[in-house]
Amino acid sequence: MNTAASRYDRIARETFIPQIGKIVEVADMTAKDRFFRVVLENPLGHRPGQFVMVSVLGLGEAPISISNGPTGDNILEMVIRRIGRLTRAIHELNVGDELGIRGPYGSGFSLDDFYDRDVLFVAGGLGLVPLRSLIVPVIAERGRFGDITLISGCRNPAEELYRDQLERWTTDAGMDVIRLVDSTENMPWKFGTGLVTEPIPKMTMDAEKIVVALCGPPVMYKFVIKTLMLRGVKDTQIFVDLERRMKCGVGKCGHCQINNIYCCQDGPVFRFSDLSAIPEALQ
Numbered sequence: 001m002n003t004a005a006s007r008y009d010r011i012a013r014e015t016f017i018p019q020i021g022k023i024v025e026v027a028d029m030t031a032k033d034r035f036f037r038v039v040l041e042n043p044l045g046h047r048p049g050q051f052v053m054v055s056v057l058g059l060g061e062a063p064i065s066i067s068n069g070p071t072g073d074n075i076l077e078m079v080i081r082r083i084g085r086l087t088r089a090i091h092e093l094n095v096g097d098e099l100g101i102r103g104p105y106g107s108g109f110s111l112d113d114f115y116d117r118d119v120l121f122v123a124g125g126l127g128l129v130p131l132r133s134l135i136v137p138v139i140a141e142r143g144r145f146g147d148i149t150l151i152s153g154c155r156n157p158a159e160e161l162y163r164d165q166l167e168r169w170t171t172d173a174g175m176d177v178i179r180l181v182d183s184t185e186n187m188p189w190k191f192g193t194g195l196v197t198e199p200i201p202k203m204t205m206d207a208e209k210i211v212v213a214l215c216g217p218p219v220m221y222k223f224v225i226k227t228l229m230l231r232g233v234k235d236t237q238i239f240v241d242l243e244r245r246m247k248c249g250v251g252k253c254g255h256c257q258i259n260n261i262y263c264c265q266d267g268p269v270f271r272f273s274d275l276s277a278i279p280e281a282l283q
């Protein structure tokens with residue numbers, strides 16, 4: 001029987017039934033952020049900046065950014081912050097345990113927008129996680145980009161993510177890495193203090209040639225974008241990753257809607273010029 005009902009049933013199953021992912025590595029990154037490497041049944045096939053819906057049976061589902069670069073294999077890497085019911089339950093899982101994974105979903109970044117340009121990454125806190133999925137392929141094809149700079153900020157030294165990676169990117173990747181904390185809170189720290197906006201006015205910058213990718217808390221976007229525009233960077237050259245509350249991840253429930261856009265489908269990555277008529281997007 002091939003009725004419309006059975007066709008819809010198949011689409012619903014393909015859209016909403018997760019594949020099983022087996023956890024193969026777990027590591028603490030900070031007191032509240034844990035890294036998970038998961039092997040999936042099928043290749044992930046993602047673009048940088050996309051996300052997956054991660055579920056624990058009987059508890060629920062949450063959108064989580066993919067942190068590995070696109071490789072075409074069955075590996076999914078994530079960093080999950082313990083914040084509520086579901087993320088607490090995920091933190092209790094160990095190697096060998098299983099998670100439900102739907103996706104990848106969302107627009108993501110296109111490398112075509114970055115080739116032959118100077119690239120500035122600006123990450124605030126957990127924003128380094130989705131941004132890493134773009135930084136990795138950019139570094140892999142280093143010769144196809146101009147100057148590359150990463151400004152990475154977080155609250156205090158204990159909250160910095162991917163410390164080893166930041167060291168390696170500083171020494172081996174041909175990238176200028178600026179590491180900042182809001183305050184050292186009396187912890188040892190050999191890098192800078194201040195907000196991620198502060199290095200921008202002092203940077204050597206070709207405003208025509210640069211492309212910027214921003215990931216972090218929404219409050220950061222307004223100030224970073226304003227500072228970039230004062231340097232002559234146009235809204236067409238800025239990409240932002242907008243995270244909103246999500247339920248379905250596939251444009252059905254309306255939870256992530258801002259005016260006429262669905263962050264889960266149209267985003268979470270947007271060219272800033274596409275948001276110019278939607279001031280609520282940065283609130």
Ligand SMILES: Cc1cc2nc3c(=O)[nH]c(=O)nc-3n(C[C@H](O)[C@H](O)[C@H](O)COP(=O)(O)OP(=O)(O)OC[C@H]3O[C@@H](n4cnc5c(N)ncnc54)[C@H](O)[C@@H]3O)c2cc1C
Pocket residue numbers: 051061062063064065066078079080081082083084085086087088126129130242243244245246268
């Ligand atoms: C596209 C996207 C990508 C994301 N990527 C990651 C990621 O890589 N790593 C990660 O740790 N988290 C990420 N998040 C956030 C993550 O989805 C939430 O932290 C998670 O849903 C919380 O579920 P919970 O059941 O543990 O918390 P809940 O019990 O649902 O909530 C606990 C508290 O956190 C607040 N909260 C819940 N969700 C959010 C949210 N999205 N924004 C702000 N406050 C929230 C609630 O209001 C409540 O106060 C992402 C969200 C989106 C939309």
Ligand code: FES
Pocket residue numbers: 245246247248249250251252253254255256257262263264265
């Ligand atoms: S999360 Fe359901 S429409 Fe976007």
